[in-house]
Amino acid sequence: MSALPIPVFDGHNDTLLRHVMNEGTAKEVSFFSENERGHIDLPKARKGGLQGGLFAMFVPSKYDDTSGVPFDPEDPANFAPVDQPGALNFTNRMFSMARRWVRESDGQVVIAKSVAEARKAMSVGKLAMIMHIEGAEAIDKDLYALEVLYAAGLRSIGPVWSRKNIFADGVPMAFPSSPDTGTGLTDVGRELVANCNQMGVMIDLSHITEKGFWDVANLSTKPLVASHSNAHSLCPSARNLTDKQLDAVKESKGLVGINYHVAFLRDDGAHDVNTSIDVLVRHAAYLVDKLGEDGVALGSDFDGCLVPDAIKDATGLPKLLDGLKKSGFGDKLINKIAHENWLSVLERTGI
Template sequence: MSDSPISQPLVPVFDGHNDTLLKLEMREQDGRARSFIEESKEDHIDLPRARKGGFAGGLFAMFVPSVRSQSEIRALPNSDPRHFGRLSQPEALDYTLRMMSRAFRLEQQAPGAVRICRSSRDIKDAMTAGQLAMVLHIEGAEAIDPDFAALDVLHAAGLRSIGPVWSRRNIFSDGVPMAFPSSPDTGDGLTDLGRDLVRRCNRMGLLIDLSHITEKGFWDVARLSDRPLIASHSNAHAICPSARNLTDRQLDAIAESKGLVGINFHVAFLREDGRHNADTPLETIVRHADHLISRLGEDHVGLGSDFDGCVVPRAIGDVGGLPALLDAFRQAGYGDDLIARIAWRNWLGVIERSGL
């Protein structure tokens, strides 16, 4: 994390994506558990570092990896097909429930400090009270059965956002690979069950996240959904030609729907060369922000860090480094109002427009 002084007042950040619940669960299963309540030098987010960085909350993802042992993950190349192996619905649901239970336990362990939020009003109240606002999100819908019984139960428990697919195929859609350079047009779109999932999410008021879906799947959702289009953690394909990023045509559709794109901090989705290099200047994030604002407008760009799931620029380091990024926006000529929109207001706006 950058140790350069940040003289400006702390700006709250509501972030579109992190994998902290997964990281905590995997650590415990590997016998290397750490506390979320106490400050750590491990991973990216805990409560003390969140307070230092102005991290007021966000969408906390529940993602089920194909490989769930940290030691095995470290031993496999990023492109190894075992990372993208398909999951059975029962095993995905079991692991999702473990992460959801972990979120509830964090709320209980830190009464008055952490709050599971089920509406935009809950988020505003939590931020006003200085509580960490956690919105529960599923990244990749493998936990959902074809009859949608699990979806009903998870929604009743507090789920408020879902990405139909991660970067592997499931019964709902194809996902984009972590390919560079590549178009996002890499496979098929929604299946019939995927279309049913979109309709059900619209009726239930669940956010639909498009960050890992193929370009065909994106357009399938755009045709079906009556809610704002959201890509919680994606960047501009025009700057970094990764399959995980969004083309200008996709950005224009998100703008038309009054949706939102959250800027992903993963260096391989930021850099023109697609390298996994933490020595990536913050000006690279500013370039993506400039491009996204030019296509979407100032009200439709936010942050989607991917903390605890990616390699972030060394100048940010962890959640405590968020002020360094906001200072980079300030140095690039962004005014206080625009910085506040990107940091938190735009996310709250799109959540409200989505009916939550």
Template sequence: MTASTPKIFDGHNDTLLKLVMHRGTKKERSFFERVDYDHIDLPRAKEGNLCGGFFALWVPSQRDLKADMGTAHDDPSNFSCVPQETALAYTSQLISQAVQIERAAKGEVILCRSTREIRETAAQDKFAILLHMEGAEAIDPDFAALDMLYEAGLRSIGPVWSRQNIFADGVPMRFNSSPDTGSGLTEKGRELVRRCNDMGVMLDMSHITEKGFWDVAALSTKPLVATHSNVHAICPHARNLTDKQLAAIAESKGVVGINFAVSFLREDGSWSADTPLDIIVRHAAYLVEKLGEDGVALGSDFDGCRVPKDLKDASGLPRLIDALRAAGFGEELIEKIAHKNWWSVLERTGI
């Protein structure tokens, strides 16, 4: 880490999933020990000046899902629906993993429930975990689980992952495709939006169809956010955002977190790790142009994707900061992208 690297707060990772998936395997690991695989552990986070982020609660369709989603995207069974009871049970395991990390850290890792707690944790050079649900399969039609999960610390929800549930349709992992791939919100989805607005839970548009996006935009009273998505005009992947969507996010004073998954960055949609950091910079510059300096952040998708080899993992984040700096991004803008914009939009959401 260089002295000039600002604190970085990340909009999305799948680290809890990786820790749970690796149990009982040769890759079983502790969050507190440095390893040379996966993307985030506490030692590498400190090396990269990563002070925390949104830790995803994501339930795989298949329990034996391969760790590298670069190959798993080709298997339709990895996108099958998940029953609510199954999803809630697995989500409980993931939350338990976060609680165990906090307990074992003896005050060095804090499971935060407010922006104030995140700011205080970062100011004390400790690590902040904010729980985020990626796909709301664990929430029942009566929303009892939503109340329970909120009390456990859940503060951000993506109504869908890239599959269908009772709330909405998700976009497929499809390159050279519009995000206009399916239906919008169901009635239960509309109720989920209203409840999240009332409770102070952020809504994440990263995996929802374009119809669903516009349904949320018409209904929500909070900023529109995509925690880990990129620019469709640069990389025409269904997971990325069109200019029209970016305009709506800007109007709502929302934020987009730049995803480091190479297939969501590259013009050719390739999964090649031989992808220069300049392409991340290009997406950042485009987003700043469309959203303004207060609308761009980082949403790495660490531990859930294949990233550029020059980044490698959380310890490589200073190299990305240096690439932004080399491209002419000023220090104030870099600090906003690194952490300030996430904290500001969380506050505007009521968290």
């Protein structure tokens, strides 16, 4: 009998978006049946040991597009502003999808509103979803929607994606590039951060500009967290964090979740799925050296990026963890990176 995979809590995926965008089309599939259309479904999660994670709700600029055309990072239309009422409605669709999964799962999927609930679910083999917004366009300037979404279970927010909104400016997916590409938090963005601190909602710094990062660092009383970013010193993408930023994350007792997107891992920035797990392990080792053993976790970006073929999808998580082991990471550290560090930083955030 083979050993059970190490439990994984993942910091970022776009699985809800994929299912909502495919709903009612020829690409629609069940979350409860293993299929080849995405990186995560419940059978894949079980095979790979994925037992929890931050499930992102991201509103694309073309959120009403059902053409099935792949996302083109070179198309400016994919970075156009999004209206708040439309973004809130689309976010509600993703929240509704998550609720339906819970209802239809016969108790195997839960929306966890606290770390204690997540730990309890994971301990008995259930999939614990902690709800996250990537880019806060769904939230109005008066933050009314924030209160309602929090009541529904929202516990994590990235104020901005890679486009400007009323809260902050986002970094482009540029290579090679510094993350210092635009402005920082607006006055409303500062109010959002302050309110999230008070409520126990994590602020995610992936996608924000370097100026925005420092604005949050100077304002927030909580750990600094980038849910799915890598080391800029190893891959000079605007989406990755500089050594100075990593120093600030460490000082705050924060965390960085390693992104599996090949263009954020490779030193040449290539969109090449023929990328070795060793490249990802190299980022892990660098981040552990900069942040310490408690500051590094996983932030796959499953269903939202190009994953190395060596991992492929959630079933490949044991291969990644085995790659860490073969590179000299001890069992205790691997368990921290796989799940414990995420749960601990969420607890330190007040969730």
